Amino acid sequence: MTAIISNGTGPDAGHHLIGQPRVQRVPSPKLSLFIRKGFSDPGECAAIIDRIDARRRPSTIADSNGDPLYRTSETCDLDRADPVVAALEERIAAFLGIDPRFGEPLQGQRYAVGQEFKQHTDYFEPKGTDFDEHCAISGQRTWTAMLYLNEPEAGGATRFLTVGKLVQPETGKLLCWNNQRADGTPNPATLHHGMKVRAGTKYVVTKWFRERPWPV
Template sequence: MPKPAHPDCDALARIGTSVRERLGTDRTFDRLHVEGAELYQADAFLSDVDCRHLIALIDHVACPSRLVEEGGWEDYRTSFSGDIDPEDSVVKSIDSRLCDLTGIDPRHCESMQGQRYNQGEYYHEHWDWFDTKAPYWRRESRNGGQRSWTAMIYLNAVDEGGTTDFVHLDLQVAPARGSLLIWNNARPDGSPNPLTMHAARPVTSGVKYVVTKWFRARPWR
């Protein structure tokens, strides 16, 4: 008998095809040359002024970062983070741009989250997609389901360290002010892609600021 479809698999496959076609013809983006995963990068996606504005918003809301599953994962993520005001004019503009670029329905967007990594802080290896066998999946299934794409914008260059490492792809991305990194958390068939495991490596000098936007298979909240 065939295996049952993974939750949200069909929706993720449709979203993946649509976004792939849009980004593939958009000269804003360069597809990164890695096998088995879809990652795109756009330099200077945000202006210096917008980056400074978002950094101030992050400093206003940042609290110790949490995990979707806390038990037994102490010190796995040591950054500070928080959801940024969705009614802020700059945030609304960025949200609109990301939805226009990807073609993803705005109803499928999570609130933009800001993250700050002080010297020595990090986030160990993880996926952005959800483990559908974990206890938290029941909550996330009701809250928009599986994550489809991730959009991460670096708000500053880091003096040393702080790279985003895709550990199964031999890919390290260094923060650059205003640059956007976007990737598909699923395979083309819509199943979760284990090759998208990534880590925020420790900042060894300076401070790192990023904002992240996650998209869901279904309307969020």
């Protein structure tokens, strides 16, 4: 098995994922994007959904762009002391081959009918007003792991605009992508859109990793 890499950066980033069973790599030279169906079972997904519903709040963005409808979902900061949350975090980090110390706390999102997160990237804009505040300690975001917890009745796909890839929600499906180029600079080809839910409700959890350890 490929050894754990420190924070997911550098020329070997993503090699651990390539060696994992049942992993599909989206064929594109523009970004490193991986899909793993069945990463989480329905029971685990349902348990995380219950936790999101219990503590959800309106979602926010780092740099406001003046559009109040830019991100309309709800967010839940999941408790790392919760054994269910901790077990999922540990599995995601091991799957990516990244030391857990570089991971942000797991976060859940809930999308009701009509809610979305318009096209965006997960890294912090180097010229953004909040870049220093968000990156001073742990640095830039490296990898994103996003797990679909359920399947809404309609809508809610994730669309990667630059490469024309549309990923449909499916219970237990995990998406992983590198937010950086090989040289460590932010990769704008990771631009993606959490599309509107047209019927039902969509739940996901997101795990972001950083260049430096996350404060305990």
